[in-house]
Amino acid sequence: MMMCKEASRLMSLKHERSLTFQERMSLRFHLSMCGACRQCDRQFRLLHEACRGYGIDHEVDP
Amino acid sequence: MEDPAASGGDRLAKQRSIRLERLSSIRPKLVSFARMHLRDNAMAEDAVQEALMAAIEKDATFAGRSGYDTWVFGILKYKILDIMRYQKRQGRLQPLDDEESDEVIDRQFRKNGRWEAHSRPASWGDPDAVIESQHFWRVFDACMIALPENTARVFSLRELMGLSTEEICGLLEIRESNCWVILHRARLRLRQCIEKGWLEGETA
Structure with a gap:
């Protein structure tokens, strides 16, 4: 069974390429049982979305 | 509210000065962005300088569909990539050696x-x-x-x-x-x- 370390690899990888059916299913199964990894998945997604807007909403102190 | 007395030329000049102010206020953001990519202060300053000049020159081509900041950032991104590609052609872009272990x-x-x-x-x-x-x-x-x-x-x-x-x-x-x-x-x-x-x- 997949553990958190491998799950985090897939959570990252899905931002680079589509996961295979097998990978998607294993990840989904793991996430359904692991709260910490669900947080990690949200955070990777948040990082991805935040970066796309980098420099737009982002004020830097002079 | 449009001022009917203002000529087109006045309006353009006013718009331009507003944008120049905007450029100088987002400059620190642009420099820190460039520095993050190029990891070199002098190169980052140069890239930003070029991007600002390009933004001023191309001011008329800013369509106003996206935000002005985003538009300027877009110009800077191209400048940074240009510098990196140029360095690569010159053989000066350090190929990435993976310094970290697992x-x-x-x-x-x-x-x-x-x-x-x-x-x-x-x-x-x-x-x-x-x-x-x-x-x-x-x-x-x-x-x-x-x-x-x-x-x-x-x-x-x-x-x-x-x-x-x-x-x-x-x-x-x-x-x-x-x-x-x-x-x-x-x-x-x-x-x-x-x-x-x-x-x-x-x-x-």
Whole structure:
């Protein structure tokens, strides 16, 4: 069974390429049982979305 | 409200001066962005200078569909990529040697593959509120700077500049699988660093 370390690899990888059916299913199964990894998945997604807007909403102190 | 007395020329001049002010106020943002990619102050200043000049020259081509800041950032992104590609052609772009081992990943997980207690992800709260928070962005910038140079470079190219991993591999001469590993490490490091700075800042 997949553990958190491998799950985090897939959570990252899905931002680079589509996961295979097998990978998607294993990840989904793991996430359904692991709260910490669900947080990690949200955070990777948040990082991805935040970066796309980098420099737009982002004020830097002079 | 349009002032019927103002000539078209006056309006243009006014608009131009507003934009010049805008450029000087976003300059620090642009420089820190360029520095993050080029990791060199002088080159970052040059890139920003060129981008600002291009923005002033091309002012008429700004269609106003996207925000002005975003438009200027778009120009800067091209300048930064131009510099990197030029360096590559000159053979001066250091091919990326992966200076990090998998230790970073290993330290966050136990032998059995579960999260270590100190790196177990916790909730950051509402994502929209997080992205809008100034505190988040200060922590984000600090954490980007804390990343090892090559990790930061690959992560920036992928997430901030929007290059595909294929393009990154071509530019930096690395294998795609290597690129994926670096991005995984970058995200794990950033995640942990942001969470630490974020939650500490919240309770401070």
